Structures are given as C-alpha cells and as structure tokens.
Amino acid sequence: MKHIDEYRDPALVKGLLQGIEKRAAQAQAPVTIMEVCGSHTNAIGKYGIRGMLPESIRLVSGPGCPVCVTSVHDIDCALHLAGRSGVVFATFGDMLRVPGTGGRSLQQLRAEGADIRIVASPTDCLQIAAEAPDREIVFMGIGFETTSPAIAAVIKTAEKRGVANFSVLSAHKVIPPAIDVLISDPALALDGFLCPGHVSIVIGADAYRPIVDAGRSAVITGFEPVDILEGVYMILGQIIENKPDVAIQYTRGVKREGSPPARQLLNEVFNSADARWRGLGIIPGSGLCIREEYQSLDALHKFDIPEIQSEEPKGCRCGDILRGIIRPPECPLFRTACNPASPVGPCMVSSEGTCAAYYKYH
C-alpha cells in the first residue's frame, strides 16, 4: 500500500538494524530509551521490534496513552454522569472498560441499561444532540494535544450554534509537564526519548527543550517500523557524539514550530489546570479545563457532581509501569488477576496501553 509499505520495507529495516548495531557498539554502555507514546509501544510490539534490537538497547514505555493516565477519579465522575437519568454518555471506545473505584466500568453500566455510546469523532455528539433534544449529551474528552484541538473545535461550534443539550467532561492532558516529571525522577535512568510524532504536529519541537537541558536526547518519531528504528538510530548518534538535541525524524508530519493555529484553538477554549495522572499523581499545569466563556458546555459546571471518594485498585502497579520503572511482567497482577478480559489497571485496557501491548505481543 502506497505511503505505508515504504515505512515497513524489510530491506530498509535491515539496513537500519545494521546501523543501530554499529552505533550501539560505539556507544559502549547500555542505552535506555523511553517511547513516550502508546502508539509507539503498540507498533514496537506488533512488529516485534524489541527482539530485533541489540541487547544493549532497552526500550521502556512511557505515559503516553491517554486512556491509561486517566485518573480513577475522572472515571468515577464519568460513571456518575453516565448513570444519571436523561443522559446520553458518549466516549471513545477504549474508555468503556477502564475500571473506576471498586472495578466498576462504563461497560458494566451500559449492560445495566445506561445509554452509553461509542463515537469515532466528537462531532458525532452534535448529531446525537440534534436527534435527541430532550436528552443531555455528555462527551468524555480525553487525549493529548493530538485530540484536544478537535474537541475544542466542537465546543466552539456548539457554542456558536447555541446547542443547549451538549457538554464535555474534560479529562484532557498535555505532554510536556509529564516529561518534566520523568526527567526529574531519580529512579528513572533514561538516555533518550522517542517523542510522540502526532502530538508534536501540534506542539512542535521546542516543547521538548527541557529534555536536552537535562542532557538527554530527544527524537520526534513517526509510528511505522522504519520510523521507530530511525528514531533509535538518531538517538544513538546524539549519544555517541554527546550532542543532545531535539531532532525530528517524523519530518513528513512535524514542523519545528508545530501548529500555531491548533494551539491558538486550544488556548481559546481551554485553560491550563493541574491534573491528576494515574501513576504520576497531580502534575501542575498538565490538564486542560474549559474556559469560563464556554462554561455552559462544561459538564463539571453544568451538573452537580457530588464529592466522590476514589480509590486506586489494590496491588496495581500501573503507576510504576507508566513511569517506566518496571515492565508489565514484574507486576504481580500481570496475566493473572489482570488480563485484557478483566483488566485491573488502565494499562491493560487500551490497545495503546503498555500492559495490553505486552500481553498481546510477548
């Protein structure tokens, strides 16, 4: 298939692997690289890339799966809203099985009769709102800077059209503050980052400066096997030359300055806020809440949500997995109590989740 097969070409892969082997030998010490994004984790598993790399190169998975980092409390809020009478709760499919407090999920709520619908795009919600004027449509907005501009656009459209029965539960997050937390974590010894290609289309390369300031390498990388291997190759190059930098491997998608119009849209609709990440705790300035001007479309403002005492599942080590401190097989629940059919933690739920990728591909 054109524009895809080129990036999965076995000959190119072979050449890159030879280059990586050479550079890995030159680097002399073992190299640990974090792939920040869940799509990278998934592709690495799907193509068996981990097993193709020299032993001295270790890939660890980071916190870049939006489903996985959604806090138990955000899920509990979603469960509360979805369970209210008169509400149609719309969400991306992956959220359905994420367990909240006590293991309850949207999927269970749906089996009990709640009207919970999977949408492929947030714009579908406006259609649902028009078709069901006597119902309240609540959309659960999750995702990083890749997804949030589209949701911002829907919020703006709804405001312009005066849609009265639609609101968004914003659990959006932004990537750079999470990377800052990772860099400053002494438990985490990382040499470089494969930075997320799609998020970077919006935020650009400068957002990763703190990585370089901390003396680590950063390469904004695409999601095909050739992209990922080239990303690793480029990181090794920076390490050998001792010249950390934010480089762009994914040049067919990312411009150094990112997308100012998309960022402008985000600023118009959202304010920066502190947000709780599963496993990473509260990270200042890492969330997006809906601005006052769009308050009528903010589910947190529209509905009276009672105080919810949220509890993380016992024994679940998703937090350490999201920080790359342990690998899934090191969690005592992995494959036993926690599996894709009955996930305990969110990393087992999403196809981008580290545990789900390990379960599926190892």
Next chain:
Amino acid sequence: MSTDTILLEHGDGGLLSNKLIAETFLPLLKNDLLERMEDCAVMEIGGQRLSFSTDSYVVQPCFFPGGDIGSLAVHGTVNDLSMGGATPLYLSAGFILEEGFPLDDLKKIVASMAEAAQKAGVRVVTGDTKVVARGAADGIFINTAGIGHITYPGDISVSSIRPGDAIILNGHIGDHGAAIMSKRENLGLETDILSDSAPLSGLVADILQASPAIHCMRDATRGGLGAILAEIAQQSGAGITIAENSIPVKDSVRGVCEILGLDPLFLANEGKMVAFCPGNDAQAVLQAMQNHEYGRDAAIIGTVGESDRGRLILDTAIGGQREIDLPAGELVPRIC
C-alpha cells in the same frame, strides 16, 4: 472487573467467549462429543458417520456489501459442517423476527437463503418462526443447524495435527469484517470491499480429493485467522508459525484497518478456511484450492514445528517475531 452480567464481549469469540463456554455451558451440558469443542459434532449412527452443527446469525446491517443475513446463515452452517470433512445435506432454519420488520426484506432474505442452499447442495428441510414485540429483537435473527455425511476415512480434528504439517489458507483475509465495519453508519468510509461470504463445501471436497491425509480444517470466521489459529495451537498443543508476508490481504482491507486501528488477522471472514496437511501434500492441496473459484488466491502461510508447543508465532513483515494470543476485549459490531 467482576462480570456478573453478560457483556457484549462474551460474544466476540475471544477470551470471554471461551470463559463462558468453559465455565457455564460445558460443565452443565458435559458430554464426550461436546467436549471435543470442534465446529461440529461427529457421531456414528448405524455404521454411518454424521456431522451436526448449529449457528445463529445476528449481523447488523442484515444486508451488507457482498451478501445478507440469509446467505450468511446458509454459508456459515454449511462451512462448519464442511470443516469436519462432511458433505452438508440438510439444514434447519429458525427465524426470530421483530414486529415491524418489512415483509419485502424478509422475502429477499429467504430468496437469498434458497439460492445459497442450492449452490451449496443442501436443502432446508425444517424450520420455525417466532415474532417478538418491537424492541425485543433487532429486525431479524436467524438460527440454522445442519447435518452432513462423512465418508472421508481420516480423522479430521485438531488432535490429528502433527509437527511438519503445512498450513494452507484459501485466499484474502478480512473482507467480511472490513465490509461490515466500513458500513457502520458513523464512520462515513467509502470502500468497494465486498464480504467474502461463500459456501466452502465444494472447495473442501476438492481438498479432500487432493490429499488422503488432511489433518484439520477450520473456517476463519469470528475472531479472524489470528483467533482460530491461536485457538488451534492451544487446543492441539501444536507450535504454529505463520509468516505475515505470506498472508494475502487486499489493499482496500489494509486501508480500512489502518484507519480504524484494526489488524486484518483478527477481522472476521465468511468464506475463508485453513487446512492442515503433511508438508508433502502441501503443493497438491494448494493446487486444488487454487483451481477452485473460492481458492484462487490460496497460499501456504505457515507450518507446525517441534518447538513453541501450544503457541502461535508470527514472523512479522519486517523480520521480527511475536506471539499471537486470542483477542480479548476488542470492540466489534455484530458481524455474523
């Protein structure tokens, strides 16, 4: 997550489906025929070996590119019987209709069943109709059961699989799943992908003629090629290795998969099967498949080895390796 209610995933052919069978159906309905867990039960009556199978059809939409629920209900059961090496003979058809379902649509569906039955060489010899109140079903559900006659001398079963077996697939995978997925109303995808829904009884007859030592056959329906091979590996304890590069997938299907984040390996088929036979017979079986209209693009996709017992290993397109497990918790629409 506790699952004290039935979830949609209990019906997806993956981990939860298997759990439901193992923990609910099998212990209560236990008998030696059921415990073989094959697509159809094989029983001996009066010195004759008979094959018996049933399947229910709830596909949404009931008319889809390349077929409809009527032809599907015939093909599905005919294929299940064929996989046991039987010549399908008789079918039953049970209809559950929702109040308000258009009679014209029903006529089209039944005409399509008749045509499919004729093509597959089977007769619908008994039936039943139930009508339920609006909302108690979704338009039309069909159950078919079938009986076939086995004359092939060998034991066609997962337990016959041996190291050294070749695995042969009769063509492109994922067409049915992709055709249904791309018709989901909210995606707005425009493709020309047709379902591969087809009766495989004729193809199977040719395969059995080509090799006196067919060890196992399975149609790759719900859960796709990946799920059925993973299941066969588990059930038989065989170590199966397949090569991603050798598995035919149409570009249009790959395109839908790229957009929706799906893997063609786990997309449903309604006219695809794999045959396990000794490596020496592989070329003859491949040739027989390729000579048949439902096997033109057949390919040898893998082998059974001595190592990795009970596991399914994929040699990836770029030269890596990974294990394939039963799908779990994939959200799929009603595809069959």
